[in-house]
Amino acid sequence: MRCWDPRIEELPTAELKQMQYKLLKSLVYRLFSFSPFYHDRMKEQNVHPDDIRELSDVRKLPFMFKRDLRDSYPDKIFTATQEDLVRYHVSSGTTGKPTVVGYTQNDLNSWTTSLARALTSIGLGRGDVIQVSYGYGLFTGGLGLHYGAERIGATVLPTSVGNTERQIELMQDLGSTAIACTPSYLLHMGEVAEKMGLSIKKDTRLRAGILGAEPWTERMRKRIEEWLGIKAFDIYGTSELSGPMFTECSEQLGFHVWSDLALTEIIDPKTGERVAPGEKGELTVTILQKEALPMIRYRIGDITSIDEDICPCGRTHPRVQRIQGRVDDMLIIRGINVFPSQVEYALMAIPEVGQHFQIVVDRKGALDDMLVRVELTKESFSDKITDLMIIRDRIEHKLRNALNVNANVELVEPGSLPRYEGKSKKVLDRRSL
Template sequence: MYWDRECETMSREQLEALQLERLKLTIERVYRNVPFYRQRFTEMGIKPSSIRSLEDLRRLPFTTKQDLRDNYPFGLFAVPMSDVVRVHASSGTTGKPTVVGYTQNDIDTWAELIARSLVCAGATKFDVVQNAYGYGLFTGGLGLHFGAERLGATVVPVSGGNTQRQLMLMQDFGTTILTCTPSYALYMAEEGQKMGLDFKKMPLKAGIFGAEPWSERMRRQLEEKLDLMALDIYGLSEIMGPGVAMECAEKQGMHIWEDHFIPEIIDPATGEVLPPREEGELVITTITKEAFPLIRYRTRDITRIDPEPCSCGRTHVRIKRITGRSDDMLIIRGVNVFPSQVESVLLEFGETEPHYLLVVDRKANLDQLEIWVEVAEHMFSDTVRKLEDLEHRLRERIESVLGISARVKLVEPNTIPRSEGKAKRVVDRRQI
């Protein structure tokens, strides 16, 4: 099932010809209308006419989040403010937020791509979509909302939080599609269990989970606890919001919609473009955005591109599950560590809950990692010896996977604070 069969299944030759045409138009637009890009291109001796093939893309400069902050709030817009119908912004946890703008055509394109993404999850106009992503300046809520409406589905714009009400509405309204962060979905499953809900008796059929890295093992947890198909969606506010890429029912990576975005994978240290299937940092160039086009934007998200044809019939390449962010990456005693790697190990055992915290400290100039993880309810009443054995096995497995030693601290169920948005996975106490 497709939302737009022609666009989703076009041949590689057609897709690349369309990308080149749209890339050239985008380069001309930013050169003409965005002083930042005109200056960068001039410094590098590049003019719009320099771009004759998709290979020439790598000649262009990268754009970083710092560039967005330096041009706060509207310095990178390519249209006058009279053409901007909406702005969104990042949370701005460090310094100024990054601000993005949309023309009406941008909003329409975004809704189309979300509708396309929802259909990947089997959604139709007959579905009830409970949207528990946050509304407001965050792109998740309104992005999913407009796309679900474009599909013709019934939208429940409940936003995040107020979990008991979420669960009540889920039952009363007959929710079939749940959209939220994976950590919040797990929290809802826990709260529902406490309330005595049987998710197997509810009409939920799919969950579209994104905005934070999550693992295959967390997918199994979500599918088991909520009795639905759990699929990954990818996006970031700087590029558009959710719907840049979406997993189909094959669950073999997220199709990045190449008729609107050109993906590259680079070595985050050198900036060198890496071949398909190699893991590195995802770089995206937008080729249809009007208000806020971005050239070779460094997402800092770590993934790889899978160019193999997907059995679903869609021809757009897939990006594999995001394993972490190069700028959120923990470096502990010279070893790169992502929270999702730890999560995968913890969920192998089946004796812990998918709630954990990485506590990093520095003692005597040596980094130390302590992993707090909740013990499963059925394990908590076991003997001290069994708990010590579990702790030992976890510690050995983590050292084997990560290549560093870490302390494991088993804690009671419901000890680690829950989140109704993005889960907080790391506490870094080092004074670096």
């Protein structure tokens, strides 16, 4: 099947925008009338639902931040009563206190529909075995993918995270054709498989990876695709939007955000103004059809850009480009903004080191000191100290060029850096400011 719902997915752009406008208008009226939180926010901003006269008027509306969700813990801004809720999820809280998301049956249906379209767009469907190696439970990844995969008629293998050797055995024995997990966990699986004397490329039926929940790069995609013999697709979402919602289609040109479900804008994180079309900035999302926990202009904190051109796949919905970093992931080293994804990108061009790295930031005297620890690969180990020093100097040089700031490099033994099954923590900031 090419499209899950061609009627919506291929709707001409003008009609899509008209549909978004109508949905936005009714959302704003509903929230102004029934949500004390949004009512107060709109009053503060001096905006009334009648001021929304065209789609671009969305920019008159107030922003919403992660802290608004934390401040309203656990359910102060829900717009559905507990009786109408059918599920809760609670965010992992890696960057602060946890946040709670509630779902009505319609909210779950929209989420599942979003993923059914997405999984179909990467060529999955009836006959596929989809191994869901995202965590099941309070985290949205496992259950979200689970329902989406069942909806398209695929067979779900709900392995959740952990017990990697067993995951690989099941992948082989039950013939998983796709796996959903973090990119770093898939790399870990590849390594464990090799230790078991297996090759994911040769000894399994795996042909697609649905990878997300942490930032990764185009180079990492190439490495995964070549090494494991699969196509690797980016998936995007956060618990506040429901969970993982959007993926790339088979063209791999950014993830399609379904316009009937979400309205996206890219803004300058400092000024809050919209950036020019195609430019990079902070992704801001309005969820158009959410009942329990509506989101207007929610600032996720991810840095990216949007391509509005019609995709070669025929879908008219805009494509959000690969996430390039997070507003709150950003390190400031001697006054220069550094994203861990930049480090990853630079390292991927250096064959002598593996894909794992760790950034350690210290303060020495008045100066920030950045150390990047990388694993020397087996193939590039040389008995000659001078060869190893040359490798290290080359990495330092590459990093300096990529980051515009000096970084010291430490070569470490393969397998010695921590591996993470969920979101990886690649930065150790030991500065006490």
